[in-house]
Amino acid sequence: MRLHRLFWLVCLLLAVTVLVLSAHIVALEWERADRATRGLEAIERLRHMLVAAEMASRERGPSNGLMGDITPGGDAVRLARLDEARARTDAAFSTLQQALDASGHRRDDVSAAVREAARDLSAGRGEISRIALQPRSERRADDIKAAIGRMFQVIEDLSPGLMHLMNEAQAAYPRASDALSGARLAAELREQAGRLGSQFTVALTARQPLRDSERTEIERLRGRVEQLRQLLVQRTAAAPERTAVHGATQRMLVRYFGSAMPFVEALTVRGRSDGEYDIDAAGFAARYVPDMDAIIELRDVLLEQALTEARVGAAEARTALVWISGGGLAALGLLGLTLWVVHHRVVRPLEETTELIVAIACGDLERTVPVPRHRDEVADVLKAIGVLRENSVARRALEDERQRLVEQLRDQSNTDFLTGLPNRRGFFTLAERHLPNLQRHGYPVAIALFDIDHFKQVNDSWGHAVGDVVLGEVARCCQQHSRRGDVIARYGGEEFILLMPHCDLASATAQAERLRVAIESTVMQAGDAGGLKVTASFGVAECLLEDDTLDPVIARADACLYRAKREGRNRVVAQDGA
Numbered sequence: 197m198r199l200h201r202l203f204w205l206v207c208l209l210l211a212v213t214v215l216v217l218s219a220h221i222v223a224l225e226w227e228r229a230d231r232a233t234r235g236l237e238a239i240e241r242l243r244h245m246l247v248a249a250e251m252a253s254r255e256r257g258p259s260n261g262l263m264g265d266i267t268p269g270g271d272a273v274r275l276a277r278l279d280e281a282r283a284r285t286d287a288a289f290s291t292l293q294q295a296l297d298a299s300g301h302r303r304d305d306v307s308a309a310v311r312e313a314a315r316d317l318s319a320g321r322g323e324i325s326r327i328a329l330q331p332r333s334e335r336r337a338d339d340i341k342a343a344i345g346r347m348f349q350v351i352e353d354l355s356p357g358l359m360h361l362m363n364e365a366q367a368a369y370p371r372a373s374d375a376l377s378g379a380r381l382a383a384e385l386r387e388q389a390g391r392l393g394s395q396f397t398v399a400l401t402a403r404q405p406l407r408d409s410e411r412t413e414i415e416r417l418r419g420r421v422e423q424l425r426q427l428l429v430q431r432t433a434a435a436p437e438r439t440a441v442h443g444a445t446q447r448m449l450v451r452y453f454g455s456a457m458p459f460v461e462a463l464t465v466r467g468r469s470d471g472e473y474d475i476d477a478a479g480f481a482a483r484y485v486p487d488m489d490a491i492i493e494l495r496d497v498l499l500e501q502a503l504t505e506a507r508v509g510a511a512e513a514r515t516a517l518v519w520i521s522g523g524g525l526a527a528l529g530l531l532g533l534t535l536w537v538v539h540h541r542v543v544r545p546l547e548e549t550t551e552l553i554v555a556i557a558c559g560d561l562e563r564t565v566p567v568p569r570h571r572d573e574v575a576d577v578l579k580a581i582g583v584l585r586e587n588s589v590a591r592r593a594l595e596d597e598r599q600r601l602v603e604q605l606r607d608q609s610n611t612d613f614l615t616g617l618p619n620r621r622g623f624f625t626l627a628e629r630h631l632p633n634l635q636r637h638g639y640p641v642a643i644a645l646f647d648i649d650h651f652k653q654v655n656d657s658w659g660h661a662v663g664d665v666v667l668g669e670v671a672r673c674c675q676q677h678s679r680r681g682d683v684i685a686r687y688g689g690e691e692f693i694l695l696m697p698h699c700d701l702a703s704a705t706a707q708a709e710r711l712r713v714a715i716e717s718t719v720m721q722a723g724d725a726g727g728l729k730v731t732a733s734f735g736v737a738e739c740l741l742e743d744d745t746l747d748p749v750i751a752r753a754d755a756c757l758y759r760a761k762r763e764g765r766n767r768v769v770a771q772d773g774a
């Protein structure tokens with residue numbers, strides 16, 4: 197696979213992997229933050245319900261006080277206190293309902309429990325108002341008890357919803373479990389303490405001893421209250437000293453268990469005897485209820501602790517979400533940057549340098565080496581390629597020069613330096629190039645061999661230098677009068693040879709005759725010799741079918757030349773006397 201394809205494939209895989217991992221981690225953190233937020237909201241809803249239950253429970257105090265009032269219709273102060281308590285309860289129920297509506301609890305068990313509690317609350321209030329309108333002597337203990345029971349029922353009604361919200365809050369935010377359980381125990385303690393107090397309402401209103409059932413219930417409730425005290429103390433024991441939880445626990449132990457409970461115990465003792473109480477129901481409520489506020493204070497402290505933990509947790513989760521999301525984006529950005537750098541600084545330069553090296557290796561030395569964009573390893577490679585290219589250019593120049601010299605040497609070895617004509621070797625090189633082609637197509641070929649007459653005399657008379665000039669002039673004369681395609685060469689000494697392709701014996705003889713006349717007619721300016729003339733003798737032979745090489749043809753032409761010399765020179769003698 198080519199590098200750039202592999203690179204893009206790796207990029208794709210990396211990007212997908214990082215994206216999936218980042219999305220997964222962000223989704224987990226998102227869920228954690230959402231769970232923490234929902235936990236916070238669940239604790240808030242739980243608090244609203246505990247407050248609603250507390251208000252309904254508190255309302256029993258003024259209710260009991262009104263039912264025990266000696267004035268028919270109740271005095272204005274107690275009525276106002278009851279109205280106030282009822283308004284607080286209504287406000288707490290309204291707040292709870294709004295919180296439930298906002299959280300989607302509109303149609304579930306929690307809302308059903310709240311509606312049921314609201315119905316019983318309304319019914320209980322009606323019964324209480326009806327009893328309060330009766331003269332004290334006509335108020336029946338069973339009616340009062342039933343009305344109190346109806347108010348108890350309000351709390352019972354809320355219980356399933358309370359459990360539901362409790363579970364929801366603990367599931368959504370397990371770290372706040374202990375504090376929530378503590379708050380729930382405190383709320384339960386407040387309820388049981390309230391019920392304990394309510395057991396005296398009938399006896400105080402009727403100013404009669406406690407009945408057996410009331411005494412039994414009081415004992416049961418005292419046992420339950422004690423049990424809840426122990427559980428609460430255990431639950432809050434882990435709280436360090438001088439913290440809000442520790443302080444609230446101590447205040448509850450001092451105020452409720454140290455003050456209200458002994459008061460209840462004393463009243464119980466009185467209730468077992470004559471029923472002559474030194475306090476009425478309203479007075480009892482005024483003495484007993486405020487001490488229960490210490491329990492509520494502990495509940496609120498524990499709830500606040502749970503809320504604080506949940507808020508911290510939610511804030512941590514949101515911060516983690518922001519950091520993780522930012523980290524994921526940064527990782528993606530960093531990955532993109534890394535891949536961009538690898539592509540621009542490694543892969544692409546590598547492709548370009550590879551293409552360049554391949555081109556240079558294939559002999560394309562015209563390619564210019566690009567200027568490096570960065571001072572890095574790629575720049576070093578480009579520099580090295582530049583050096584290699586320069587070396588290749590130099591080597592090619594050397595090779596060209598060597599080739600030129602070889603050609604020159606070959607030309608020189610094939611050329612006669614005096615006349616500029618091909619020498620014997622050059623003649624055969626050229627002839628062998630033509631001959632096979634001519635023979636293959638059956639074209640006639642003829643050879644003329646000619647020699648300057650009495651050349652020795654020229655040398656002897658005018659010197660060797662003049663002889664050289666004469667040789668050159670004869671060569672030039674022959675070149676001028678040769679046909680295009682003929683090959684003329686210096687065969688040796690003062691002897692020349694002429695190859696005439698496409699030329700039969702007669703034509704060759706005629707051509708030789710033309711050359712002979714031309715030489716004879718040429719006046720040569722050769723130094724001291726002045727206008728010198730020479731003649732030449734020609735032997736002409738034709739190439740026959742049986743001739744594999746030029747040697748037999750030349751031999752026949754040489755024989756004719758010999759005859760021309762012998763027969764008086766300055767003549768042309770052709771093979772077979774043509």
Ligand SMILES: Nc1nc2c(ncn2[C@@H]2O[C@H](COP(=O)(O)OP(=O)(O)OP(=O)(O)O)[C@@H](O)[C@H]2O)c(=O)[nH]1
Nearest residue numbers: 647648649650651652653655660661663664689690
């Ligand atoms: N100046 C000069 N003379 C050459 C050269 N090559 C050969 N010769 C001379 O050519 C002469 C040839 O003489 P010969 O063989 O006797 O022939 P000739 O004098 O031409 O007489 P015929 O051929 O019989 O007509 C010799 O004197 C050689 O020295 C050369 O390159 N330059």
